[in-house]
Amino acid sequence: MTRAAPTTLRPTSAKEVRDAVLDTPGRLAIAGAGTARHWAGRPGDADATLDLSGLSGVIHHNPGDMTVSVHAGTPVRELQQILAEHGQRLAFDAARVARGATVGGLVATADAGPSALVWGGLRDLVIGTTAVLADGTMVRSGGHVIKNVAGYDMAKLMHGSYGLFGPLVEVVLRLHPVPKAVACVAVDGPVGEAADHVLALMASPLEPIAVEWVSGDPGRLLVRLEGGTETLPARVGRLCELLGSGAHEAGEDAWETHAALTAGLPGGGGDAAAGDQPAAEGAPDGAVVRIGCAPTRLAPLLAQLPTTAVTAGLATGVATVTVPGAAVAEVHDAVAAVGGTSVLRDRPEALDAPAWGPAPSALTLLKAVRARLDPEARFAAGRFDPWM
Amino acid sequence: MPLDRRIHDEFVALLGDADVLSDPVRTRTYECDGLTGNRVVPELVLLPRTASDVAGCVRICARHRIPFVARGAGTGLSGGALPVADGVVIGVNRLNRVLEVDAENRRAVLEPGVTNLEITAAASPHGLYYAPDPSSQQVCTIGGNVAENSGGAHCLKYGFTTNHVLSMEVVLPDGSVVTLGSDSMEQSGPDLRGVFLGSEGTLGIVTKVTVRLLRTPEVMRTLLADFPSVAAGGQVVSDIVAAGIVPAAVEMMDALAIEAAEGATGAGYSLDTPAALVVELDGTVEECDEQFALVKEICDRHGCTRLHVAGSPEERANIWRGRKAAFAAVGRISPDYIVQDGVVPRTRLAEILGRIDEMGAEAGLRVANVFHAGDGNLHPLVLFSAAEGQTERAEHLSSQIAELCVEMGGSLSGEHGIGTDKACSMPTMFGEDDLAVMDRIRAGFDPDHVCNPGKLLPTPRLCGEKPGRYRPHPLEEAGLIERL
Numbered sequence: 001m002t003r004a005a006p007t008t009l010r011p012t013s014a015k016e017v018r019d020a021v022l023d024t025p026g027r028l029a030i031a032g033a034g035t036a037r038h039w040a041g042r043p044g045d046a047d048a049t050l051d052l053s054g055l056s057g058v059i060h061h062n063p064g065d066m067t068v069s070v071h072a073g074t075p076v077r078e079l080q081q082i083l084a085e086h087g088q089r090l091a092f093d094a095a096r097v098a099r100g101a102t103v104g105g106l107v108a109t110a111d112a113g114p115s116a117l118v119w120g121g122l123r124d125l126v127i128g129t130t131a132v133l134a135d136g137t138m139v140r141s142g143g144h145v146i147k148n149v150a151g152y153d154m155a156k157l158m159h160g161s162y163g164l165f166g167p168l169v170e171v172v173l174r175l176h177p178v179p180k181a182v183a184c185v186a187v188d189g190p191v192g193e194a195a196d197h198v199l200a201l202m203a204s205p206l207e208p209i210a211v212e213w214v215s216g217d218p219g220r221l222l223v224r225l226e227g228g229t230e231t232l233p234a235r236v237g238r239l240c241e242l243l244g245s246g247a248h249e250a251g252e253d254a255w256e257t258h259a260a261l262t263a264g265l266p267g268g269g270g271d272a273a274a275g276d277q278p279a280a281e282g283a284p285d286g287a288v289v290r291i292g293c294a295p296t297r298l299a300p301l302l303a304q305l306p307t308t309a310v311t312a313g314l315a316t317g318v319a320t321v322t323v324p325g326a327a328v329a330e331v332h333d334a335v336a337a338v339g340g341t342s343v344l345r346d347r348p349e350a351l352d353a354p355a356w357g358p359a360p361s362a363l364t365l366l367k368a369v370r371a372r373l374d375p376e377a378r379f380a381a382g383r384f385d386p387w388m
Numbered sequence: 389m390p391l392d393r394r395i396h397d398e399f400v401a402l403l404g405d406a407d408v409l410s411d412p413v414r415t416r417t418y419e420c421d422g423l424t425g426n427r428v429v430p431e432l433v434l435l436p437r438t439a440s441d442v443a444g445c446v447r448i449c450a451r452h453r454i455p456f457v458a459r460g461a462g463t464g465l466s467g468g469a470l471p472v473a474d475g476v477v478i479g480v481n482r483l484n485r486v487l488e489v490d491a492e493n494r495r496a497v498l499e500p501g502v503t504n505l506e507i508t509a510a511a512s513p514h515g516l517y518y519a520p521d522p523s524s525q526q527v528c529t530i531g532g533n534v535a536e537n538s539g540g541a542h543c544l545k546y547g548f549t550t551n552h553v554l555s556m557e558v559v560l561p562d563g564s565v566v567t568l569g570s571d572s573m574e575q576s577g578p579d580l581r582g583v584f585l586g587s588e589g590t591l592g593i594v595t596k597v598t599v600r601l602l603r604t605p606e607v608m609r610t611l612l613a614d615f616p617s618v619a620a621g622g623q624v625v626s627d628i629v630a631a632g633i634v635p636a637a638v639e640m641m642d643a644l645a646i647e648a649a650e651g652a653t654g655a656g657y658s659l660d661t662p663a664a665l666v667v668e669l670d671g672t673v674e675e676c677d678e679q680f681a682l683v684k685e686i687c688d689r690h691g692c693t694r695l696h697v698a699g700s701p702e703e704r705a706n707i708w709r710g711r712k713a714a715f716a717a718v719g720r721i722s723p724d725y726i727v728q729d730g731v732v733p734r735t736r737l738a739e740i741l742g743r744i745d746e747m748g749a750e751a752g753l754r755v756a757n758v759f760h761a762g763d764g765n766l767h768p769l770v771l772f773s774a775a776e777g778q779t780e781r782a783e784h785l786s787s788q789i790a791e792l793c794v795e796m797g798g799s800l801s802g803e804h805g806i807g808t809d810k811a812c813s814m815p816t817m818f819g820e821d822d823l824a825v826m827d828r829i830r831a832g833f834d835p836d837h838v839c840n841p842g843k844l845l846p847t848p849r850l851c852g853e854k855p856g857r858y859r860p861h862p863l864e865e866a867g868l869i870e871r872l
Binding site for chain 2: 063065066067086110112120121124137138140141143145146149150151152153154155156157158159160162164165168176177178180199202203204205227228230232235290291292296305316317318339340341342357359360361364365367369370371372373379385387
């Protein structure tokens, strides 16, 4: 039997999302800005798609309390512009924010950027959520205050869920002040050398906000510092001294190259890394795999992998690598061998490669929770293939 | 009803006679946690020494559907470790080894019975420390911190236990053992680690915890400042935040709390001030000095009557000793007291303190206030005399304060948890659907309801036949949220 072309529903309010879930039988796909639509397991057939890009905008910003509630389809890029007027920001810099990624999509994919070193991911920044479950139940958890231990934290369940438990409709976020000054210090060198720098840096009191190595010839370590206008230059000086000869201040555009490489797009490296190659839309050159492991295991791991592009948080243990499609299974195995986790992101259209590494020990538990919340498995078909 | 002798024997066969307590004289030690008003003597207390024995105990419980309650140091303030009638307590404080300090990866691997302060003690030779610092940190355990998602004075800048736990080994209610979380912030699938954190012992028992360690800041600057009113102190906090400064900690105490703390510790607080603020900044020398100058200026601007800067680590420790002893010290000025824990949006602090004042006056009871001013987390201490028959009035006032926090758009609890104490208040903060979904999640972990039953969520048995009054959430009334 051939399926009819799936319907696309475009709810613009939480209530419409709930009605759509209740009124549409069968399996539902959830779409936001589409910046991660090819990540993780290939989506299975759906009877309808919930396009949440119209569920957008700030609901309530409390500058004095440094919190904001937003509709889940709000692009973080737009949110940041609104917050900036108040000297505030969501301390979050995932690469795809620049391409319009939404709050809900970023939570669902557990995406994060270089500054997760200090601020954590969205799992650390979301303080409240409202979601719609498969049976139309609208469930709220957390609240509008930063400190809150009342009840189970549903936001965590949604983080990295790829929509498994249904769509988020509202999200409350904690905010941070925009720093008065930001600087980026770069030093060229291969990943092993960079890893040594990072050990010394993290043992120092310099409090870097982000520490990332980007591949190239020979590759480059980027360190971001934030602080006061008067005081930052002195810390930049201390940092350059610590990193030794060759360390120099680089422009903030170095992070654009970083973002492009993280997306699997050509971004250059080494001297080219400071160049102005904007992140272009388009299919990646190979398969992009996100990996995480203990920080000191990362550089040796990367050295084993057949990568064509790498961005590596040498202090967080989180890296994004581009490899030939045929090497994806090998990457999963190598990461698992050092106790890490891995997930396939963008990949060539035709590639048939495993999306995830070995199943976690808590898989049975995950299935049990899902059975309670979505017994008919309406959401996220295929996303966690081959586990479930 | 006593446990079947054969079940008792199964526990003895697993743990040995000495580690299974059944003598009521000994099990009575475990009848309550820090919420001492609620007491239940457990049938048995099990004291396993290894993670696999914890799992063994849970498997026996699961097989016989015996409710169990995990317990660390028993310092919790919400009755989360209150034993269950006809159930067993599984004490994990004998699993108390620091298994590893990995300085290069800035993390430590701990058994659940390690105390909070022992983590920093083990890390400090490497220039590292463990950030969450609940006031009970000398005795409370990391297992309990995981269960309660504990905070502390420094969580404004550094976050709570959930922000510092990378992974955990957990015994699920069926006795199976899983790892939640991973070696990095990347995880395979949903963050079940984060669901477990703060679940108050209702989803399983943690047997191993890997925490992140932070580098000890280059400098710490601490000041103690007196103000003519709590409102003035609150304005200082607002201005600090508006200046883009995130202090490591901002604590406020009112006159009653200061009187108690100073009497107990002689830490150097002024006895004649209506309000005192403790502000601490940490970081690099450059940033700290620049921000500290600004903080002092803000204090002056709001009529600071005395400003004392800690000139040495000893002076800093003294200031903190006074603050952290405040709860217990209140015993000096009142025969009995209740510690409350609620949160309001920080900008509404002055307003709620005024309301608490009025409510106290109306009830004819004194209320001392100690609070984490930076994040709006209040700890009103309701003073009363049980001997004079004020208990019920005090409990009522204390609950009213917590529910007022919710009305003001805050939370029933910032760090002490719901436990038994506030389970029946949960319907003031969450709708029926919200609570029903939490119960479904719980059933996913614990289909047989054996794991710390009667805690966190309201039950008809605990709260009366109706699972709770439904009232529209204040945020709903204000049009900030909608319930459909």
